[in-house]
């Protein structure tokens with residue numbers, strides 16, 4: 719992984735944690751997040767040679783508009799959230815989506831019950847944040 723990017727993400731997330739709104743989410747640990755990502759791997763890939771599977775590639779998804787991966791056939795629910803509500807995958811939105819995808823986004827075709835533990839969600843978002851849009855880490 720590019721250490722400079724990783725370091726600036728850590729600095730940025732700790733700055734946001736300390737000075738952001740009261741509900742800011744504590745930054746996670748990318749190495750622990752990589753282990754949690756095993757739960758997503760059946761459907762999602764990240765990294766340089768990532769290809770869409772059942773779900774879209776997740777490179778660069780943190781901070782990106784929802785449904786932004788060209789060539790992936792998203793559900794109507796997610797397309798509508800992106801177009802009408804301008805849904806962006808902020809850390810907060812990812813945290814909520816990953817808690818219970820079908821509650822956050824009724825009609826999503828992501829068949830995943832959710833990550834119950836807040837730490838798992840924080841760590842996985844920190845892991846995903848290490849991948850830029852072009853892939854690599």
Ligand code: HEC
Pocket residue numbers: 754755757758759760761762772773774776779783784785786787791792793794795796807812816825826827828829830833842
């Ligand atoms: C059973 C397959 C499956 C599993 C397991 C799964 N996903 Fe998904 N995921 C999908 C599908 C399909 C979509 C597209 C959803 C839609 O169009 O409504 C999606 C969409 C997403 C999106 C939105 C992407 C975008 O471009 O807007 C994110 C973020 C995401 N998944 C993260 C995860 C994470 C993190 C995990 C593991 C904790 C996970 N998913 C587990 C199938 C899955």
